[in-house]
Amino acid sequence: MALTPTLTLTLTLTLALALALALALADTPPMGEPPKYPDLDFGIHQFPGDALHKTLAHLREAGPVVETRFMNMPAYVITRYEPLLAAFRDGERFPPERIYQMMFEPICGRTFQTMTGRDHVIRRRLATPAFRANAVRKQDEDEIIALANELIDEFPSDGEVDFAQHFTQLFPFIIISRLLGIPRDAEREFHRWTQALLRFAEDHARALAANAELTTYLQPIVAARRAEPRNDIISDLVQAEVDGKRFTDDEVLSHVRLIFSAGAGTVHDAMGNLFYHLLLRPDLWGALKHNPSIRLGVVEELLRFETSVPVLPRTSAANPVEFEGTTIPPSSFVLFAIASANRDPDFFPDPHAFKLDRPPKPIMTTFGPGPRACPGMHLARKELALVLDVAVERLPNLKLLDPEAGRPVGAVMRGPEALPVGTG
Ligand code: HEM
Structure with a gap:
């Protein structure tokens, strides 16, 4: 039979398709096993600047679940938006309390973060007012603005300062002390x-000594607030009552430590990322000066574009877990790649661009959608927006002096280590 041009084309296409399929299958791991990247360790490698987002984009392409490492152990990364939303809401297959019992209980003591079921719900409701989970009060806003001004007043007068050391790294710790x-x-x-408490993993002895000092200092304050409540967070914690339950003094102290451990480092890095990305885009900084009303959009986009918690570690359940075609072995590390879901092109068009006109939906995964959603998200947003207002007003000519030094680093917690700026 003579080959017509159409038949030749069909045969060629079929062969090409068969070849592509054979190659794809050769690359596809057996069912139940995800693509593996044993050289990537999200607990150890720093992923400066764009390296994190390029790596995550590659993993997202490779599959919804990929195997990498975390602290030298195998770890399963959930890379895409929808599977990640499902995983956040799935406390059976990915019980959240386990990792917090390992990471935070030695520092903070027992808090709702390390509890499960009804205990988590009741304690979380008891602590909710303290986290400003419903609304940030006017008095808190005034404190935020006053502190931002004070820290700027203390800048050296020669017009150059490390904005990380003198502002972003101090601000969230001091504001929590004031609100407490x-x-x-x-x-x-x-x-x-x-600070010493948060460095528990690096220096145990120092963290324990700091904890003892902190506790001794706080105990009489807790007693005083029980006797005579004021308008502050410790008073909120001692007065809260849900279903006839109240916090004991020990629980009040644990939750104070939790507010620092969950709410200071996250905001410090978020603030560093905010100023780095804005100063890298002088047009945007200029636009903010002329039109301060865009600042809420800037903060929202920053939280999507460069979150301070890009890869959140969890563990899987104590039995094998089937998830998105992968079998995850019992009690494995599972990494919730928030930064990857926030740049999933199927949900966020043009995901690597910093844009102010994105629609409010789909919601980003930055604050952990689900029953564990961040109770400090309103406070965090308010801190970022108000600090930005003050900085634009007080330091309109702020300039990044060394963009390389200011690049955000890290995967579990991510922010700039230094932010050398000119203020004049
Ligand atoms: C930009 C800043 C922040 C980011 C990116 C952030 C991110 C997150 C994320 C992703 C979760 C969910 C964790 C999970 O599902 O296991 C979370 C939970 C939590 N966050 Fe935040 N957070 C921020 C600021 C704050 C602040 C300011 C506070 C306190 C004042 C806070 C307190 C907490 C607490 C206590 C939890 C545990 C909730 C629970 O287990 O029920 N966070 N945060």
Whole structure:
């Protein structure tokens, strides 16, 4: 039979298709096994600047679940938006409390974050007012604005400063001390203790000593607020009552430590990322000066574009877990790649662009959608927006002096280590 042009084309296409399929199958791991990247460790590698987003884009293409490493152990990364939403809401296959029992219980003590079921729900409701989970009060807003001004007043007068060291790394710790109602003369000491607490993994002994000092300092304040409540977070914690339950003094102290451990580092990095990305885009900084009303859009887009918690570690359940065609072995590390879901092109068109006109939906995964959603999200947003207002007004000519030094680093917590800026 003579081959007509059409038949030749059909045969060629069929062969090409068969070849492509054979190649794809050769590349596809057996059912139940995800693509593997044993050289990537999200607990150890730094992923400076774009490296994180390029790596995540590659993994997202490879599959909804891929195997990498976390602290030298196998870890399963959930890369795409919809599977990640499902995983956040699935406490059976991915029980959230386990990782927090490992990471935070030694530092904070027992808090609702390390509990499960009804205990989590009741304690979380008891602590809700303290996290400003429903609304940030006017008095808190005034404190935020006042502190931003104070820190700027202390900048060296020669017009150059490390904005990370002198502003973003201090601000979230001091504001929490003020909202707690800690006397002003103790807040730098407080900063030192809470920093040491957060470095528990690096220096156990120092963290324990700091914790003892912190506890001794706080105990009489807790007793005083029980006797005579004021308008502050410790008073909220001692007065809260749900279903006839109240916090004991020990629980109040644990939840104070939790507010620092969950609410200071996250905001410090978020603030660093915000100023880095804005100053990298002088047009945007200029637009903010002329039109301050865009600042809420800027903060929202920053939280999508460069979150301070890009890869959230969990563990899987104690039995094998089937998820998106992958079998995850019992009690494995599972990494919730928030930064990857936030740039999933199927949900966020043109995902690598910083844009202010995105529709409000789909919601980003930055604050952990589901029963564990971040209770500090309103406070975090408010801190970022108000600090931005003050900085634009007080430091209109702020300039990044060394963009390379300011690149965000890290995967579990991500922000700039230094942010050298010119203020004049
Ligand atoms: C930009 C800043 C912040 C980011 C990116 C962030 C991110 C997150 C994420 C992703 C979760 C969910 C974790 C999970 O599903 O296991 C979470 C939970 C939590 N966050 Fe935040 N957070 C921020 C600020 C804050 C602040 C300011 C506070 C406190 C004042 C706070 C307190 C908490 C607490 C206590 C939880 C645990 C909730 C639970 O287990 O029920 N966060 N946060």
